[in-house]
Amino acid sequence: MTKEEIEGVEEYRKAGHIAKEVKEYARETVKSEVPLIEIAEKIEDKIVRLGGKPAFPVNLSINEIAAHYTPGHNDKTKASGLLKVDLGVHISGFIIDTAFSLDLENNNENKTLILASEKALQKAIEVTKQGIEIWKIGQAIQETITSFNFSPIRNLSGHELGKYKVHAGLTIPNYNNNNKTRLGSGVYAIEPFSTTGSGLVNESKSSGIYILQEKKPIRNLLARKILAFIEEKYKTLPFCERWLVKEFGTKSLLALNFLEKERILYNYPVLVEKSHGKVSQAEHTVLIAKNKIKVLT
Numbered sequence: 324m325t326k327e328e329i330e331g332v333e334e335y336r337k338a339g340h341i342a343k344e345v346k347e348y349a350r351e352t353v354k355s356e357v358p359l360i361e362i363a364e365k366i367e368d369k370i371v372r373l374g375g376k377p378a379f380p381v382n383l384s385i386n387e388i389a390a391h392y393t394p395g396h397n398d399k400t401k402a403s404g405l406l407k408v409d410l411g412v413h414i415s416g417f418i419i420d421t422a423f424s425l426d427l428e429n430n431n432e433n434k435t436l437i438l439a440s441e442k443a444l445q446k447a448i449e450v451t452k453q454g455i456e457i458w459k460i461g462q463a464i465q466e467t468i469t470s471f472n473f474s475p476i477r478n479l480s481g482h483e484l485g486k487y488k489v490h491a492g493l494t495i496p497n498y499n500n501n502n503k504t505r506l507g508s509g510v511y512a513i514e515p516f517s518t519t520g521s522g523l524v525n526e527s528k529s530s531g532i533y534i535l536q537e538k539k540p541i542r543n544l545l546a547r548k549i550l551a552f553i554e555e556k557y558k559t560l561p562f563c564e565r566w567l568v569k570e571f572g573t574k575s576l577l578a579l580n581f582l583e584k585e586r587i588l589y590n591y592p593v594l595v596e597k598s599h600g601k602v603s604q605a606e607h608t609v610l611i612a613k614n615k616i617k618v619l620t
């Protein structure tokens with residue numbers, strides 16, 4: 324294997340095909356008024372049926388919620404407004420991360436916001452190549468989104484993908500942040516967000532999306548059992564309370580709470596646009612090797 328070759332190319336390629344098919348399925352499945360929990364379960368089941376595993380709980384974020392919303396086990400929220408569908412597929416830890424947005428209320432502003440993020444993603448991919456200074460990718464995104472009179476979200480960014488790590492290494496900015504780091508070979512998610520608001524997100528309430536943060540010995544039997552399950556099944560990938568309630572029942576909520584208090588688990592906050600502007604997102608995973616770029620999704 325040469326230095327240029329990337330580990331898991333075949334897995335990435337397969338996971339990319341699955342992600343593409345799941346996105347098409349999601350576009351048909353998501354309709355206004357359908358409960359988010361039904362959509363999430365259908366999408367996650369589809370990933371498994373096609374031979375992949377969810378790399379994280381499917382994010383279904385509405386309007387001013389930019390990211391990190393996944394329905395809880397008893398969630399009654401229904402699909403509406405401007406909905407972002409952000410999904411991850413992994414095969415043996417090699418992750419594909421991709422997202423799109425849907426207008427569920429036939430609203431022109433929503434449609435333009437969606438177009439702005441899609442165009443920004445397209446422009447970003449056009450400029451992306453091995454060795455590029457990453458501010459240039461951010462600038463392409465920023466210029467495109469501001470040409471629609473919207474703002475890019477500056478404190479959300481694309482990222483490198485690693486084995487069993489959704490956020491590994493390098494960050495890909497959504498604006499010109501003057502970072503002159505050069506892009507190396509690897510697998511990256513590029514994900515512009517456009518908003519009618521100020522262009523920043525704030526941390527809101529807990530999402531119920533968790534990640535293993537630090538291993539510590541614990542005495543509580545149930546918490547120990549659940550922690551062992553998490554380590555075995557999700558490793559260092561995010562998961563959610565909905566998945567654990569399915570496996571262990573609602574008693575798992577107490578254990579999750581305990582593990583969070585012990586700082587063994589981290590509970591991601593929901594990210595909401597600061598001025599409550601609506602938010603759209605578009606995301607692709609790209610592979611960069613041997614001076615070539617390949618869009619995997």
Ligand code: MN
Nearest residue numbers: 409420421422
């Ligand atoms: Mn994503």
Ligand code: MN
Nearest residue numbers: 420512514606
């Ligand atoms: Mn991402």
